[in-house]
Amino acid sequence: MRQGPLAGRYPAVAAMVTLALIPYLALSAALDPLVPIISAQLHMTTQAMALSSGLGNAAYAVGTVLAVQFAQHLPQRRMLVGYAVVLVVGSVTAAAAPNATAFIVGHVLQGLATSMLLIAAAPPLTIGFPREKLRNTAVIMNMCVFGAVALGPFVGGVQASAHAWRPLFWIVAVIALLALILAALTFDDAPPADRDAPWDVTAIALAAVGCTAAFVGAAQLTSHEFSDVAVTGPMFGGLALIVALIVYQFRARRPLLTIRTMMTSAIPVAGVGVALFAAAASxxxxxxxxxxxxxxxxxxxxxxxxxxxxxxxxxxxxxFGIVISRRAMHFLPLVGMVLLAAGIAVFRASLPANVPLALVGSALTGLALGATVAPALFVAGFSLQSNSLQRVFAIIELLRAVAAFMVAPIFTHLATRYSGDLLEGTGVALWVGFALAIGGAVFGVAIYALSGARPQTPDLDEFLDGDSPAWYSPPLLARLRRLPPPPSPLVAAGRTAPAPHRHPLTPTGPVLFAYDGSELAGHAIMQAAEQLSPRDAVVVCVWQPVDVGFTPLDNQPFDADRASQVRLAAERTAAHGATLADEAGFRSCSVAIEASPTWKGIVEAADGHRASMIVLGPHRRNGLLGHLQGSVPAAVVAHTTIPVLLIPEPSSTCSTQRPPARTDAKVASGA
Structure with missing residues (x-):
């Protein structure tokens, strides 16, 4: 594998990420005072400038989905260099634009490349280095996103005072070029994440058309009323397509985005919700x-x-860098929402021209932005395994872009149209923002309370190793659904507690299905549905490198020696089992666990999810020795106090269904 001279060096990689993200984000915040100057020199109307910003922001949102799709099939680091090239081309095109068309094209390329760089570069910076670097990464990510946005108005004001705009755009182009150089110097070739993943054209189309329509509709508010079809048609139609994307990915058998995993778990929902409220209110x-x-x-x-x-x-x-390894990390977004509400209230009092109050409001807002979106993003990410971090970033940035960039024209329209007085209209809009900040805080607290979630110290070693999430996140609204309380920290981390826990025979806990991809395991799910009332279910697939331990879904090829490929195959198999359980009437989720022997993974998963019953489909064993030696069901029964339901193999089935060993997997992979 080819490497650059600075590959694997944290300072160089961190500098590359910083230089890649800052230009577009700072430029977006700096544009407002430059709009009259750009419009005059390029002969653009105010509506055209608003359309340029809307299309650039739409491209930023769509780029998050494209980056995840490309990462599945194309060499990831080579694509990162390609994204940096696109950023340079877009920046140069915008800076040298002779007309409106070239300027819009360049700005759109900048937005597209920035989000793709974020998705491609930020997760490896987070999980690709030792734990002690994570604190620095948290600081860098926070400053890249919100430091750049906070610096934008000052930079734009300085440039506007010179009655020019191209120097700032050329500086942005130089920064983009430096990011490209560092991307080449830190190059460390990496294979695609999953070549067997489907090309989800539907998801990409929904994201592209939905975001473009929504942002274009919002941009029309510059010259149209809110009630005009030119506004409401594309804006609400685009939002409907974005909702359709979320529903489609939630229900997809092999989704591109981890919507289902995130939206059924309490802490990710709270984190994403707070991030969206903060983005809109700010x-x-x-x-x-x-x-x-x-x-x-x-x-x-x-x-x-x-x-x-x-x-x-x-x-x-x-x-944020200090608390990222502590229990207090859960409280930081809540503190940020309170600071945001306070900042908005102080800004309201500072209007029309109270300088001391404006400075206080600005400081409070800066503190709030640093405490909300990026920490909420990591709170959601830590609730899932680290291999999902790229998709978590993509989901949050997609939704955050919609919440922040599309809400801005709506607020501006409200401020300028309300009673015909800008000061009065801005005051009303600020109170709406204040309500959103308070609502975001209440939302996050309510999700934790109603789900039984609690602040926990993250297990960063487990997370960075890819073995498990950094903490346990209970099912969404578990208390309302009368699900059992969350497990102890040891059980949540996938380790056995010092003393056995007695599980009462109660129907409130989920049913746990051990699913290895065989027909017998599927038969066990269907038969259990006839014996049990509809309830929540967890479908677990236990895997090990080399020996595998399950039947791959549709015999799709993979290399049994590579743990990452075995894990992905196990996740697909578990997801297929969850689909079978849903069809049988259960409300299910899936999980893939690395464990050896297999019974240990089943028992630990049952403990971790507080299962009320374990359902197994034992494979037929011939002869006395086959009945006596180490079967998985016998080992599970011997090591758990949870009731175990055994679904025997149908008498009409004579062949023995067994998970493949190393040799079988190699044959399946064509080796």
Whole structure:
């Protein structure tokens, strides 16, 4: 595998990620004071400028989905270099644009490349280095996203005071070029994540058409009323397509995005929800107040008013780095939402031109931004295995882009159209943002309370090793659904507790199906449905490298010597078992567990999910020795106090169904 001279060196990789993400995000926040200058020089209308921003933001949202799809089938690091090339091309095209068309094309390429770089580069920076680097990564990620956004108004104001815009765009192009150079120097060739994954054209089409329509519709608010079909048609139609994307991915057998896993687990739902509320509410505290301040101060002075926001984001980024390995990490987004509400309230009091209050509001907003979205993103990511982090980032950035970038034109429209007075309209919009901040805090607390989730210290070693999530996340709304309480930290981490836990015979816990992909395991699910009332179910597939331990779904080839490929095959097999369980009437989720021997993984999964029953389909064994030696059902019964339901093999079936050993897997993979 080819490597660059700086491959594997954390400072170089971190610098590459920083330089890749900052240009577009800072530029997006810096554009407002430059709009009149760009419009005059390129002969663009205000509507055209709004359309340019909308299309760039739509491309940013769509790029998250494209990056995940490309990572499945194409060499990941080579694609990262390709994304950096696109960022350079887009930045140069925008900076040198002779007309409106070239400017829009360049800006769209910048948005597309930035999100693809985020999805391709940020997860490897997070999980590809030792644990002690994770704190630095948290600070870098926070500053890349929100530090750049906080710096944008000041940079834009300085550039606007010079009555020019191209120098800033050329600086952005130079930064993009440096990111490309570092991407080449840190190159470390990596294979595709899963060549056998389907090309999900439907998901990509829904994301592309939905985001484009929604953002274009919102951009029309610059020159149209909210009730116009030109606004409501594409905007609500696009939102409907985005909802359809989420539903489609939730129900898909082999989804591109891990919607189902995230949306059925309490802590990821709370994290994503808080991030969306924060993204939407923060718009009120920045773009709206800036439009009022511009009537009283110069662009540079307005930029200086927002400079404390950068300081607040930096302070909170450091705090995030400190608490990322502690239980307090769960509380940081909640603190951020309170600070955001306070910042919006202070901004409201600062209108129309109270400088001291504006500086305080800016600092509070910076602290809030640093404490909400990025920490909430990691809170959601730590609730899943690290191999899902790329898809977690993609989902959150897709939804955050919709929440933040599409809400901004709506708030601006409300402020300018309400009663015909900008100051009064901005005040009303700020109160809406204040309500969103409070609502986000209440939402996060409610999800934790109603699901029985509790703040936990993350097990970062387990997470970074890919063995398990950093903490246990109970099913969504488990208390309302009367599911059992979460397990102890030891059980949640996949380890056996010091003393055995007695599980009462109760129907409230989920049924656990041990599914190895065989016909007998599927038969056991169907037969259990006839004996048990509809309830929650967990379908677990236990795997081991080399020996595998299960029958691959549809005999799809994989290399049994590579743990990553075996794990992916086991996840697909478990997901297929969950589909069978859903069809049988259960409300199921799937999980793949690495364990040896197999019975140990089944028992630990049952303990971790507080299962009320384990369902097994034992394979037929011939002869006395076959009945006596180490069968999985016998070992499970011997090592658990949970009731075990055995579904025998149908008498009409004479062949023995066994999970493949190493040789079988090699034959399946064509080796």
């Amino acid at each position: 718009v009120a505290a920045t773009a709206l107040t800036a439009s009022v301040f511009m009537q009283h101060f110069s662009p540079v002075q307005v930029g200086l008013l927002y400079l404390p926001e950068l300081g607040g984001a930096l302070v909170m980024a450091v705090v």
